[in-house]
Amino acid sequence: MSFPWYLKPDLFLHAEMLDKQEALESAANSSYATDQRQDKEIQSLKKRVTELENQLLALEKILSEHGILPPMPPEPETPPPDAPARFPSRTLETVACPRCGRRQRGDRNFCYACGLSFVYDDEAPAP
Structure with missing residues (x-):
């Protein structure tokens, strides 16, 4: 007894669907890897910006001590943690x-x- 035409598996369609599924999974994995790489790059850039800001602040302090720049404003006093x-x-x-x-x-x-x-x-x- 054979199956009617509408119940026969379409092997080409099934293989095409598996290929599409594999391509989508691959794209999702590469997108995740790209996101992770970009996050690491952002963190390293933030770290570099902080280092450069600290270097700039030190340079401004030296220049103000030698009279090339106006005096640096005093650093604000932070209240103690238990202050109301x-x-x-x-x-x-x-x-x-x-x-x-x-x-x-x-x-x-x-x-x-x-x-x-x-x-x-x-x-x-x-x-």
């Missing part, structure tokens, strides 16, 4: 914690996420 965050006044608006970035109402005494104390300038004790 300062805000002008309490508010019902949303503010972001300077330490962890969590958004919350601006009338709290401390950050609900990291516990950083909030100090309000308009509530500072009078000297």
Whole structure:
């Protein structure tokens, strides 16, 4: 007993579909490899930019010490990590914690996420 024509396998179509599947998988793998290579190149370029910025900063510092460039501005002082965050006044608006970035109402005494104390300038004790 033989199969009717519509049930007979089309071996050429099947082989063509397998070839297309293989080509798509190959393209996907090469695309992934290209993405990985580009990511590595981006990271190396970022590293090189940081090195060049540091060299430029050092050169500017030397030139300002010799009077060729105006004096360098002083580096800003960073507050200690346990110093409270300062805000002008309490508010019902949303503010972001300077330490962890969590958004919350601006009338709290401390950050609900990291516990950083909030100090309000308009509530500072009078000297």
